[in-house]
Amino acid sequence: MSTAAQSRADAARANGAMSHGPVTPEGKARSSRNALSHGLCAKHALVRPEEREEYLHLIEGLRDDIRPEGSLEAMFFDQLVLAAWNLRRAAALEAQLFVEAGHQDLLLLAGNPILQKQIDRIQRHKAANRRDFNNAYRELKLLQKNRMIRRQSPEAVPVDAPPLADFTAYTKRTQPPIPEAAIPTPQSHPAPATSSSETQ
Secondary structure: OOHHHHHHHHHHHHHHHHOOOOOOHHHHHHHHHHHHHHHHHOOOOOOOHHHHHHHHHHHHHHHHHHOOOHHHHHHHHHHHHHHHHHHHHHHHHHHHHHHHHOOOOHHHHHHOHHHHHHHHHHHHHHHHHHHHHHHHHHHHHHHHHHHHHHHHOHHHOOOOOOOOOOHHHHHHHOOOOOOHHHOOOOOOOOOOOOOHHHHO
16 A cells, blocks of 8 residues: 555544544434434334334234235235335424424424425435335235226136236226117207298
């Protein structure tokens, strides 16, 4: 290693040794929220021990409402649960920021750039998790609709139809034709009467 590179490495080590993390109460509070706020975009639900009961209650409620079946529905159900949990946690983080700032209105936080930056980050995570929730919900709805059509109207689904086809398209095309007797026929109207002046 050259002398210049060695000097830079030594200086970096010396600078790093002087950094011991946040010192002020505000800095420590900010640092304590880092893992929580970053967890809003995690691939797996981050659940603290004191949140476990609430998390299990959320899963149980959503499972009762949606009743997923099979591996594919279970996968989208897991995505929906994760997004729902992160939306709850984002709301809790926002409330925590309000309490710490002593404010009850987002507009009053605009004068504090650090808090405003944290709120903006939470809002971005909320928007991303809301999109994830809606996408998973839409996919689950389509899968369950197809499952219902297969069970209740098997004659409407072609035998060689792929399992993931949108069967609503098949059912729309396979509706029985309207009987001719039910089609209204145009009524014949009598010719309008002419006045005596027109006939003369």
